[in-house]
Amino acid sequence: MKYLYLPLYRMAVSYAFSFGRRWSIIEHMFLVETTVGRRTALELSLASGVPHRLVIEALINLLRANWIELRSQDGKVYFAATAAGQRRAKERTLPERLQKDIRWDSVCVERLTGHWMRADDLDLVYERDLPPESETVTPLLHTFEPNDAALRDLFRLNLNESLEASPPQFRTPSLPYARIGVAFDEVQSGLPAHVPLALTQALIEAARYIPENGTGQYVTRSQSAEAGARDELSADDIIVGGPSQREMLRQVLESAKSAVVIHSCFVGAETLRDLLPDFEQAARRKVRIELLWGLNVDPEDEKPAKKISDAQAILDELPPSVRGRVRLSPVSSGSHAKTIIFDDRRTGIWATIIGSCNFLSSEFDWQEVSIRSRSALLASQVLSRLLSHQLPAVGNWSGTARRLNAIWSQVKQQMRERPEAGSFRLSLMTDLDHYACVTLARDNAATDIVVACDLYGLSAETAVLVPMETAASRGVNVRLIYSRPSKLLLAEGRTPEQGVIKARGLEIQQRDNFHAKYLCWDDDKLVVSSFNWMATALDNRRSRSAEIGVLIEGPNVRWLLENKLMNSERPTEAQDLAALEDAMPS
Numbered sequence: 316m317k318y319l320y321l322p323l324y325r326m327a328v329s330y331a332f333s334f335g336r337r338w339s340i341i342e343h344m345f346l347v348e349t350t351v352g353r354r355t356a357l358e359l360s361l362a363s364g365v366p367h368r369l370v371i372e373a374l375i376n377l378l379r380a381n382w383i384e385l386r387s388q389d390g391k392v393y394f395a396a397t398a399a400g401q402r403r404a405k406e407r408t409l410p411e412r413l414q415k416d417i418r419w420d421s422v423c424v425e426r427l428t429g430h431w432m433r434a435d436d437l438d439l440v441y442e443r444d445l446p447p448e449s450e451t452v453t454p455l456l457h458t459f460e461p462n463d464a465a466l467r468d469l470f471r472l473n474l475n476e477s478l479e480a481s482p483p484q485f486r487t488p489s490l491p492y493a494r495i496g497v498a499f500d501e502v503q504s505g506l507p508a509h510v511p512l513a514l515t516q517a518l519i520e521a522a523r524y525i526p527e528n529g530t531g532q533y534v535t536r537s538q539s540a541e542a543g544a545r546d547e548l549s550a551d552d553i554i555v556g557g558p559s560q561r562e563m564l565r566q567v568l569e570s571a572k573s574a575v576v577i578h579s580c581f582v583g584a585e586t587l588r589d590l591l592p593d594f595e596q597a598a599r600r601k602v603r604i605e606l607l608w609g610l611n612v613d614p615e616d617e618k619p620a621k622k623i624s625d626a627q628a629i630l631d632e633l634p635p636s637v638r639g640r641v642r643l644s645p646v647s648s649g650s651h652a653k654t655i656i657f658d659d660r661r662t663g664i665w666a667t668i669i670g671s672c673n674f675l676s677s678e679f680d681w682q683e684v685s686i687r688s689r690s691a692l693l694a695s696q697v698l699s700r701l702l703s704h705q706l707p708a709v710g711n712w713s714g715t716a717r718r719l720n721a722i723w724s725q726v727k728q729q730m731r732e733r734p735e736a737g738s739f740r741l742s743l744m745t746d747l748d749h750y751a752c753v754t755l756a757r758d759n760a761a762t763d764i765v766v767a768c769d770l771y772g773l774s775a776e777t778a779v780l781v782p783m784e785t786a787a788s789r790g791v792n793v794r795l796i797y798s799r800p801s802k803l804l805l806a807e808g809r810t811p812e813q814g815v816i817k818a819r820g821l822e823i824q825q826r827d828n829f830h831a832k833y834l835c836w837d838d839d840k841l842v843v844s845s846f847n848w849m850a851t852a853l854d855n856r857r858s859r860s861a862e863i864g865v866l867i868e869g870p871n872v873r874w875l876l877e878n879k880l881m882n883s884e885r886p887t888e889a890q891d892l893a894a895l896e897d898a899m900p901s
Contacts, residue, residue, distance in 0.1 A: 316503065317522045320445060320492035322454040323423040325434055327486040330470050331417050331479035338409035341365060342373045346396060347404045349383050353393035380412065415479065422469055425493065426454035428514045428747060429859075431466040436507040438494040450525045451492060452518070461485065464703035464860060467723075468696060474731055477724035480717045482706070497522035500758070509543035512866070513747035516754055544692040547737035548872065552687040553843075555831075555879040557679035560672040563687075564655070567668070568593040571602045572660035574722050578607040578701055580651045580845070582621065582643070583676035587629040590675075594630075598637035605718060606643040606675060607701060609650040609861075615770065615802050621676075644715045648704035652863035653685075653845045656694050656701075658725070664733070665694040665726050669865050670843055671769070671832040681798075682883070684831035684876065686843045686865060688741055691730040693865065696743045698723045700860040739869030745860040746853050749846045750778060752834060752866060757782040760836035763792040768832045771811050772801035772850030779849050780821065787820030794822045798829035801850045832864075835873040842866045843876075 345359055356374060360367045374394055377383045382400030386393045396404060403409055421434035445451070461483060470478060495518055496504035502515050554563045567575060568590075575597065594604055611621045623645065630641055655668040670685025677683070688694075702723055705716040712720070744752060756764050764786055766779055783793045800810050816823045834842040844864025851862065 316496050316498045317450075317525055319450045319452055319495050319497065319518065319522055319525060320440060321452050321495050321505075321518065322426045323437070323439075323491050323493055324426065324459055324488040325421065325423045325439065325491050326488040327419055328422050328466075329417050329419045329484045331415060331481045332470075332472060332476050333413040333415050333479055334473070334476040335411040335413040336475060337411055338376075339373070341369070342376060343404075343409055345370070345373050346377055346382055346400055346409070349377075349394050350396040350401050350404045353386060353388075353395045355391055355393055359394075411475070418471070420469070420471060422466065423491070423493070424459045424463075424466075425514065426456045427452065427517050428511060429456050429460060429463065430511050430514050431463060431469055432507055432510070433469050438505050439491045440494050441489075441491045445492065452521050459488075460859060462703050462706045462708075464696075464699035467699045467702070472724075472727060472731075474728070477727075478720060480712045480720045509742060511748050512742065512744065512751040512755065516751035543735065544688075544690040544696070544741035544743070545735040545737040546688045546690045546693075546739050546741055548686075548688070548739045548867065548869065548875070550875050550879060553875050553879050554668070554670070554685040554687065555683070555876070556883040557672070557677065557681050557683055559883075560670075560674070560677065560683050560685060561679040563668070563685070564590070564674055565593050567655055567657050568597040568602070568604075570659050570661060571597055571600075571657045572663065573601075573658055573725075574603045574605070575655065575657040576605045576607065576698065576701065576719065576722060577674050578609070578648065578650065578652050578654050579673045579675035579677075580609040580653060581611070581613060581673050581676035582606070582608045582623065582626045583673075584621070584625045584629050586676050586678070587626055588632075591629070591633060594641050595633055595637055598633070598640040602640065603718065603722075604641045605715065605722075606641070607648055607704070607715075608644065608675065609648045609652065611647065626675075642715065642718070644705065644713075646705060646713065646715065648701070650701075650704055650861045650863070651845050651851075652700075652860070654697055654701070654863055656698055656722075656726075662689075664689045665691055665729055667694045667697050669697065669845075669863060671830050671845060681828040681830040682826070684833050684843055684880075686867065688865070690735060690737075690741055691726055691733055692735055693741050693743060695723065695726045695730055697863060698726055700745065700863060703860065739867055739872060742866040742868075744842060744844060744846075744862075744864035744866050746862055748866075749842075749844065749848065749851075749862060749864065750853075752842050753779060753782050753848065756834060756836040756840070757786045760786055760791045762837055763794070764834070764836040765794045765796065766834050766848050767796035767829070768847045768849055769798045769830045770801045770847045770850035771797040771799070772804050772847070772852075773807075774852040775811075775849035778852075780816070780819065783821055784819045792822075793820070794824065795849065796824050796826060796829065797849055798826055833876065835876065838871050838873050840866070840868055841872045841876055 348354055356370050360370045382403055383394050384397050386395055422431055423434050424431050494505050500519050502518055626643055653670055653672055658665045666689050668685050668687045672683040702719040787793045813823055832844050832846055842864050846862040846864055
């Protein structure tokens with residue numbers, strides 16, 4: 316076992332939360348009954364079949380809310396709804412009675428990739444207590460991001476508690492280290508489960524350059540490897556092809572119960588016009604639709620920047636009665652992510668869709684890949700990233716941020732009520748995690764690797780070709796798929812040279828109208844993402860979580876995708892007939 320010491324910032328943080336009890340169906344029923352006429356507690360008990368004592372407790376709660384009042388006549392005590400109670404009785408659900416409070420916690424942010432963790436999940440050591448000749452990791456970060464989405468995921472919330480729309484407050488940080496144990500090219504102790512892949516890979520790489528600290532016993536991680544996001548996936552949860560993405564989006568809007576959040580890198584007026592009937596149908600069922608976007612100009616497109624005002628004008632064509640439920644964020648997220656989060660009215664479960672399709676600007680005619688999960692933890696993680704993009708550096712939260720925070724609270728509530736389960740393990744991938752995933756595939760693939768994306772750019776050499784050449788030297792079959800060279804590559808007079816790449820032991824294929832972005836190796840590893848593996852270069856100018864993907868580990872998950880791809884590429888009977896008609900002489 317090798318031990319190294321990871322530098323941290325540790326600090327106390329306070330966050331505001333609201334809490335309150337939910338009204339029961341029985342209380343709502345009694346309130347409605349008291350709007351019809353005066354009722355005694357005994358009459359309510361006999362009519363409902365509810366024990367007299369429970370009736371009294373429910374009536375006391377309604378009295379405290381000032382929704383019913385006591386009246387005495389002929390020696391009997393009656394209950395009748397007040398004016399406020401009569402208004403509340405007409406609502407589908409009674410509003411929660413909320414109070415506000417502040418809670419303090421101790422958190423740490425590591426100084427390699429900037430990931431937040433709870434202090435009590437780490438084995439902390441201060442500099443004065445470091446053992447002699449200890450190996451410390453050189454810090455790369457000298458500040459931290461207070462609005463980081465990962466920090467929100469650490470706040471401890473109980474049932475019926477929701478995070479308030481206000482920034483956390485920090486005290487002056489201290490500078491401890493976290494003691495990390497590495498063995499067999501895995502982090503074995505010292506970190507909570509499911510830290511970012513970029514962090515674990517960096518620690519493993521650092522451990523390769525230090526000698527063994529001893530021959531101690533194999534030590535398990537501080538949390539079970541089974542912890543984290545899990546789900547049971549099927550072929551229906553992998554959506555392949557442009558038309559399938561459009562149909563999936565229609566089904567999402569049709570089946571949503573209360574809210575749909577859609578993040579697309581671009582927004583196109585014509586796509587929004589096509590989606591208007593689906594938006595209107597959902598909004599008439601009182602579904603809230605939040606539309607988020609990242610960029611208004613495509614660096615690979617010669618067309619001028621798209622005006623967000625044009626998209627707003629299209630949405631203004633919705634009837635006034637539903638327009639207020641369909642909102643387009645006025646603020647760019649700066650993110651390239653493509654994702655949807657919604658609650659299914661048939662199951663009540665929050666689902667997440669992550670992939671390559673620009674849902675709000677696509678013509679749905681290119682090859683796309685998305686994956687759907689019903690993991691509440693994954694939904695919470697993705698939504699917190701989307702929310703963090705809407706937070707100002709200083710000042711009050713926007714309306715979009717507040718509404719996303721309310722949805723995030725609902726998802727967190729489901730996390731506490733519905734444990735993660737399933738044979739597939741899910742890990743959120745953001746930004747640098749994608750590079751770490753390429754390294755993971757390079758070092759662990761036994762038979763083959765497939766890397767697929769839209770663009771082939773300047774970063775392909777260092778990001779993909781070099782690590783994949785190393786994998787190929789071990790006898791791993793590597794296949795690269797792309798659609799077009801990037802604008803910057805063409806500006807230098809270069810294109811992918813298939814002969815040169817093949818000489819390095821790699822197979823490369825060019826496919827027209829291919830926009831899917833995925834990485835898979837062997838039978839049981841698959842990453843579906845927004846990340847252009849062979850073209851995107853991440854730097855500090857991009858927002859955090861600018862790229863979002865998911866790593867799925869489970870039995871034959873790679874072949875769930877491969878089979879869907881083969882079926883989507885196979886011509887249909889109608890396409891065969893059309894091709895035959897085109898070939899016939901006129």
